[in-house]
Amino acid sequence: MKAFAYVNAANEKEAIAALSPSARAGQRDALTAARSGQPSSVPISGGMDLLGLMKDYIVSPDRVVSIKGLDQSIAGADGGLRVGAAAKLADLAEHAQVRKLYPALATAADSVGTPQIRNMGTVGGNIMQRPRCWYFRNEEFNCLKKGGSRCFAVEGENQFHAIFGDGPCHIVHPSSLAVPVIAYGGRFRVAGPNGSRDIDAGEFFQMPNTNLYGESVLQPNEIITHVILPAPGQRSAGYEVRFKQSHDWPLAMASVNLVMSGPTVKSARIVMGAVAPVPWRVPAAERVLAGKTITEAVAVEAATAALAGAKPMSGNAYKIQIAKTAVKRAILKAAGA
Ligand SMILES: Cc1cc2nc3c(=O)[nH]c(=O)nc-3n(C[C@H](O)[C@H](O)[C@H](O)COP(=O)(O)OP(=O)(O)OC[C@H]3O[C@@H](n4cnc5c(N)ncnc54)[C@H](O)[C@@H]3O)c2cc1C
Ligand code: SF4
Known part of the structure; x- marks a missing residue:
C-alpha cells in the first residue's frame, strides 16, 4: 500500500477541514487528483472497504481522514428517523424502533456480511x-472504470453483474442499506466546505454513463x-x-414500502438491489400495486413488471428469476402474507 498521512478528525468540522486542505496544500492536492484521477484525501470510517481498496492499489490517497467521530446516534426525528453516518450496522439492525417501523432497513443491516463486519462497518461507509x-x-x-479502454465483464465473467442499464460499465450497486433507504423515501445529509445539504437518496447515485469513475x-x-x-x-419489508x-x-434483493388505505394499496415504492449500477426503483411494478389488495397473483404481476426491461449479460440471466422472486416475496412479506 502507498504510504499516507493519517488525520484523526474529532468531529464533523475537523473532518471537513481535513478533507478540504488549505489553499496551498489544495493546489498540490488538485495536481495529485488530476494526475491520478483520484482525490488525494479520503475519509475512513470502519475501514473495511477502504483498506482493501488501498491494499490493492485501486485507491492510493496521500491522506486518510478518520471520521469515526461523526454522529453515531439513531433516533426518531420529525416523525421519521435520523441515523448518524458513524452508526454501526449492528446497532441499526438491533435498534427496536428500526425493527418495528423500518423492517426493510433492519433486514438489510442484519444481513450484511458477518457479525464482525456489522460491528465494524458504519452506515456511511x-x-x-x-x-x-x-x-x-x-x-x-x-478496466473502463479505472481509465482503461474496455469493460472486461462484457466478454468475461459476468454472473454477478447488472441485468439493467446500458453500460458502458456493468457493476451492480453494492450497498444493501441504500435500497430500503430509497424505498422509504429517505435523504442523505451531506456536509462539505460550503455547509450542509440534503440530497434525495433516489437522486444520489449515478449511472456509469453519467459518472463512470465514481458512483454518486x-x-x-x-x-x-x-x-x-x-x-x-x-x-414495508425487504x-x-x-x-x-x-x-x-x-x-438480488428488494425493498417494498406501502401506504395503505384499509386493505388497499394507496401507493407503493419498490426498489431492487444487486441488479443495476444504482438501486433500481421500478415505477411499473409500483403502478401494478396501486389501488389493489395484495394477493399472490398481484404480487407476481408486479414482480413480472419489475423485471420486464431486464437485459441480462452472457452469464447472468438466472438473476431475472431470482430478482422476480425477491420482489414478489418482499411484497407478500410487507402485506403480512
Ligand atoms: C465478506 C463481506 C460481506 C459483505 N456483505 C455485504 C452485504 O451483504 N451488503 C452490504 O451492503 N455490504 C456488505 N459488505 C460491505 C460492508 O458492509 C462494507 O464494507 C462496510 O459497511 C463499509 O463500512 P466501513 O465503515 O468499514 O467503510 P470504510 O471502508 O471506512 O469506507 C468505505 C468507503 O466509503 C467512504 N466513506 C466512509 N464513510 C463515509 C461517509 N460518512 N461519507 C462519505 N464517504 C464515506 C470511504 O472513503 C470509502 O471509500 C460486506 C463486506 C464483506 C467484507
Ligand atoms: S463492470 Fe465496470 S468495473 Fe467491472 S470491468 Fe466493467 S467497467 Fe470495470
Whole structure:
C-alpha cells in the first residue's frame, strides 16, 4: 500500500477541514487528483472497504481522514428517523424502533456480511462502499472504470453483474442499506466546505454513463453525516436472495414500502438491489400495486413488471428469476402474507 498521512478528525468540522486542505496544500492536492484521477484525501470510517481498496492499489490517497467521530446516534426525528453516518450496522439492525417501523432497513443491516463486519462497518461507509466487480477490484485489470479502454465483464465473467442499464460499465450497486433507504423515501445529509445539504437518496447515485469513475453525486471534499427517513408507510419489508447466507453480498434483493388505505394499496415504492449500477426503483411494478389488495397473483404481476426491461449479460440471466422472486416475496412479506 502507498504510504499516507493519517488525520484523526474529532468531529464533523475537523473532518471537513481535513478533507478540504488549505489553499496551498489544495493546489498540490488538485495536481495529485488530476494526475491520478483520484482525490488525494479520503475519509475512513470502519475501514473495511477502504483498506482493501488501498491494499490493492485501486485507491492510493496521500491522506486518510478518520471520521469515526461523526454522529453515531439513531433516533426518531420529525416523525421519521435520523441515523448518524458513524452508526454501526449492528446497532441499526438491533435498534427496536428500526425493527418495528423500518423492517426493510433492519433486514438489510442484519444481513450484511458477518457479525464482525456489522460491528465494524458504519452506515456511511456501507452507503459509500465501492463496487465489487472483480475486474475493478483486481489491480491487473485496467478496466473502463479505472481509465482503461474496455469493460472486461462484457466478454468475461459476468454472473454477478447488472441485468439493467446500458453500460458502458456493468457493476451492480453494492450497498444493501441504500435500497430500503430509497424505498422509504429517505435523504442523505451531506456536509462539505460550503455547509450542509440534503440530497434525495433516489437522486444520489449515478449511472456509469453519467459518472463512470465514481458512483454518486458526492464531491471528494464532502461526507455523508446522516441518513434521514420520513415516516414509513403502514407496511414495508425487504427480501434478499443470497448464494450463501453469510459473508457475501445478495444476488438480488428488494425493498417494498406501502401506504395503505384499509386493505388497499394507496401507493407503493419498490426498489431492487444487486441488479443495476444504482438501486433500481421500478415505477411499473409500483403502478401494478396501486389501488389493489395484495394477493399472490398481484404480487407476481408486479414482480413480472419489475423485471420486464431486464437485459441480462452472457452469464447472468438466472438473476431475472431470482430478482422476480425477491420482489414478489418482499411484497407478500410487507402485506403480512
Ligand atoms: C465478506 C463481506 C460481506 C459483505 N456483505 C455485504 C452485504 O451483504 N451488503 C452490504 O451492503 N455490504 C456488505 N459488505 C460491505 C460492508 O458492509 C462494507 O464494507 C462496510 O459497511 C463499509 O463500512 P466501513 O465503515 O468499514 O467503510 P470504510 O471502508 O471506512 O469506507 C468505505 C468507503 O466509503 C467512504 N466513506 C466512509 N464513510 C463515509 C461517509 N460518512 N461519507 C462519505 N464517504 C464515506 C470511504 O472513503 C470509502 O471509500 C460486506 C463486506 C464483506 C467484507
Ligand atoms: S463492470 Fe465496470 S468495473 Fe467491472 S470491468 Fe466493467 S467497467 Fe470495470
